[in-house]
Amino acid sequence: MGSNKDPAFVISPVTDASAVEKHLTSLRELLQHCINDEPEISSLGFLAPLTDHTAISYWLELLPSVIGPGATTxxxxxxxxxxxxVVATVQLARMAKETHSYKGEIRKLMVHPDYRRHGLGRRMMDEVERVAREEFALELLLLDTSKETPARQFYLRNGWTEWGICPEYAKSSSGTKHDCSFFVKSLV
Structure with missing residues (x-):
């Protein structure tokens, strides 16, 4: 397992379909671990048990927004x-509206259970924030997570400001409705 300063982890953007094909098995497994291992605290948009087919379909359907000239993620x-x-992923979605082009949304930070609590989630967030600021000149980032998960405390510890809670906003992977915490972070 890695440590907070472990240079052996390679964090890189997916820039073509061959990268997804190369990593499709571990991407599927990562998503399934994050959904199926602890469905009562998972809030990634899928119900457990997450099947191989659904997990693979998710990654393949994400591709058009990630690669090519119209990429927004x-x-x-x-x-x-x-x-x-692949032991961790995170997504940065850029807003299509001209008046919203200064902000982005962080989606689906996932860290494999074997690599949690060793700084990898923090490294992923540091890198996605750097990309947002330096490569896309974004000034503001948003995200949401279940109020009842460890992720809420993670974001609070890492400089994010909780600006609101919406009751029963979404369901966990177990199907239970839960409150959702909304966060914002300024990059300027």
Whole structure:
């Protein structure tokens, strides 16, 4: 397992379909771990048990927004030391409206259970914030997460401001409705 300063993790953007094909098995497994292992605290938009087909379809259907001339989403992946296994991902969605072009939304930060609590989530967030600021000149980032998950405390510890809570906003992977915390972070 890595440490907070472990240079062996490689964080990189997905820039073509071959990268998804190369990593499709570990991307599927990562998503399934994040949904199926603890469905009562997962709030990634899928119900457990997440099947192989649904997990693979998710990654393949995401591709058009990630690659090509009309790409509006940046997908960052982290690979494990000494392998091609994807152990973490995060997405940066840029807003299509002209009047919203200064902001983006962080989506689906996922860290494989074997690599949690060792700084990899923080490294992923640091990198996606850097990409937002330096590559897209974004000034503001938004995200949401279940109020009842450890993710809420993670974002609070990492400089995000909770600006609101909406009761029963979404369902966990177990199907239980939960309150949702909304966060904002200024990049300027």
């Amino acid at each position: 940046t997908l960052l992946i982290a690979t494990a030391p000494g392998s091609n296994e």
